[in-house]
Every structure is written in structure tokens, then in C-alpha cells.
Amino acid sequence: MTVLSVPIVKSDQPAAGTGPNVARWTGAFGLAAFVLFLLATPLYFIGPAQPARTDDSGALADFLTKTSSQILTRTTIADPIIIAGFVVFLAGFRHVIRQAPGRCCAGRGDQVRAHRSQRLL
Numbered sequence: 001m002t003v004l005s006v007p008i009v010k011s012d013q014p015a016a017g018t019g020p021n022v023a024r025w026t027g028a029f030g031l032a033a034f035v036l037f038l039l040a041t042p043l044y045f046i047g048p049a050q051p052a053r054t055d056d057s058g059a060l061a062d063f064l065t066k067t068s069s070q071i072l073t074r075t076t077i078a079d080p081i082i083i084a085g086f087v088v089f090l091a092g093f094r095h096v097i098r099q100a101p102g103r104c105c106a107g108r109g110d111q112v113r114a115h116r117s118q119r120l121l
Helices: 020-040 057-099 109-120
Strands: none
């Protein structure tokens, strides 16, 4: 019977997912999402004409026909990319905070919950 063994390799480099590389990617995605948000903001306000009143169905249909490409660009391309960049930023920011030395409540989540439950009794 053969047992597979995995050699343990000691290295001076930190494990994957730690260190300044995560902070750089977090900052890059946060900055990219913010810049894309600034670039896409005019798509919400700039249009070919004033919006039509909702009681005039013909004018409303013409307005939506003229602005359909702008609306589709905004909702199908810009918004999902902005949201994805922001989610990556938030996940990386959470990771960076959790890895920070000297956090005020490091490992004390259970103690805080126990203290709160005792106060309620």
C-alpha cells in the first residue's frame, strides 16, 4: 500500500492571499470602480431630449426609442462592472482589515455576543 505524501516546503514568502498584494488589488479595484462610476454618471442625466410626460403615450414611446441605446449601455454594461468592482473592493477591504495587527476586537466576537446575551436576561 502506497501512501501519498506532500512535501512541506518552507518559504520566507507569505502565504497566498496575504500581504501587500491584496491591498494593491483592493485599491486598484476600488479606484477603477469609482472612475467608471464617474464616467458613467452623465449617462443618467444627459439625454437627447426632455423626458416625455407619462400621460402622452406617443411622445413617451418616441422618447424611449431615442434613448434606448443610452439606457441599455448604462444598465447592461456600466452598472454591472461598477458593482463587480465595488464588491471586489469590499471583499479585499474586509480581508485587509481582518489581517491588520492590533485590531481592537481581535477574536472577541464570542465574548461580545455572550456579554450582550447576559445583558438581555
